[in-house]
């Protein structure tokens with residue numbers, strides 16, 4: 074049997090096993106994100122539209138200031154968690170549809186190393202670089 078000259082080329086892209094591994098990690102991350110969201114939300118149903126809980130430390134001025142401080146930290150955290158959750162869900166959706174690992178701009182396959190480093194990546198390095206270099 075001749076040596077498969079595409080072997081090294083193939084390794085540059087995520088195969089089924091790699092995608093399964095990524096999917097598992099994404100699901101674990103999603104669970105963690107949902108848990109973190111629940112911790113800072115006033116509702117506990119994991120609803121992404123739920124509001125950030127306003128802490129209650131007391132009625133003194135410094136306590137009120139502390140509450141506001143914690144509240145804004147929670148708001149900022151929620152924004153980050155929400156967008157992480159969106160990215161994870163998007164990636165999981167692409168895995169289900171079989172379009173995971175394909176650049177949304179140029180439709181080329183995304184390098185495996187990039188996917189492993191950034192599992193929710195939906196664009197290849199070339200397209201991402203082009204987008205970022207725009208004024």
Ligand SMILES: [Zn+2]
Pocket residue numbers: 176177178179180181196197198199200201
């Ligand atoms: Zn691309």
